[in-house]
Amino acid sequence: MTPDDIHFRVPAVADAEAIARLHVASWREAYSAIVPASVLDAVDVADRIARWQGYLASEGVTFLAEAGGGAAGFIRAGVPDKPMVADADGHIFALYVLQRHHRRGIGRRLLALTAAEWLRRGGRALSVGVLTENRPALAFYRGAGASFAQADTYRWDGHDLPESIYVFRNLPDLARFA
Template sequence: MTPLRFDIRQAVLSDADALAEVHVLGWRQAYAGRMPQSLLDGLSVSDRVTSWQRILTSEAEPEAPWRSWLAEGDHGRVLGFISIGPSRDEDMPAHAELYAVYVLADAYGSGAGQALLDLASDFSRPTSLWVLDDNPRAHAFYRRNGFAFDGAEKIDEYDGVPIRELRMVRDEG
């Protein structure tokens, strides 16, 4: 099997459609059996396009404190993305936060997720993220990269089903 080749670059407004598709498909692949199927079925690429257009427009501002990058394979196919910015948690004001890290299932093991996460190492401050309690693949990936659970948790409700999320932190960039 030929190794999957990819390049990492900062996302721009013209990437909104591709990012929306990866975002929706990434959720469906990563969270099947972990989140209500009705939620996953109801995800809308067109809604995500609108969100990504807003996100990428704001990121284009020179002083924007958050950024998104993508892994782009052959023929410009987006394989995954990462978004990072200031922590949204009041008890973590000095931290960066990984808002999202998604790679399509057919790119698992390709190194694309690792290359995207390595971008977070460029930040000299501590970094945090929220991960589903029931997501051992993600837990292992983040642990391999120096993240550890810090005891914080939150419960979000999706379609009437409580979903537990745990915070992981890495003290150094």
Template sequence: MKIRKATLTDAKGVAKVQVDSWRTTYKNIVPDKYLNQMTYESREQKWKDIISKETVYVAENNAGEVVGFSNGGKERTGKYPNYKGELYAIYILMEYQRKGLGKLLLEPIIEDLKQQNIFAMMVLVLEKNSSRLFYESLGAKKIDTVEIDILGKKLNELVYGWENTAIII
């Protein structure tokens, strides 16, 4: 596996990982209608925009295909003053999960934050998403619960935080 900074040409692979991951991870959590309307094309355009403005990292398999990605930066809401950094997204294709790739994708985000003198980070994760156990295993503590609405379905997002990201690496 190779972890590297994403380029605009990675947007298509990142979009595929996001759509496929959402459809497997959030099946029976997020409304099917929402999952079914996600397209590779619409997500590719969105990721081109994100990659041009934010830090995104990709994981490539031995064939050079994008099989996972992460992105993060400064905390966006201002609601968590003790957590200046935020992991915005981390997704890995199902067949590549539970192989240590998540931690490898977190490391460059943490390093980028460290370069900005940011050592505390938070992440939002749907309460019913079993991937939250990944964050807990890395020492994240639940700091809040936020209710969101996806196509009329009320869902809880858990806010996890690390006061010191050094414990992750």
């Protein structure tokens, strides 16, 4: 598969099921050694579909990457209820790419599209939270230009997981890859 086989678009509410299934599959791939198996096993796909229907009907920023005729990755960003970092006016709530599509530029392009859209909407900076034990994700965000802002804790189904908060302050640099 060549980069030409990868397509990026703004998803519609009708894409909620495909994104929800990709989301759950990505969690299980990325977090199997980090998050307790009981938590990952308890994830309800039907609940995720309903959540994604709501997300896709909202004002957030969402992009979907498709490869080989199916969903390969996605990103969702927007204004957080509570800012994670003082100077970040937006937050990346989720960015996942299925492992079989890693190292093809999909994550970088999803970030770039989001940065460009955030700038278009008048935004200045985007924060992102990453489970601290997810070393590949930490390296990805640092390589894309994010800087460490602070340590935090992410509470997932009654489990406190160490989280690192990063921030993209130079969105124009990131957006040039859109």
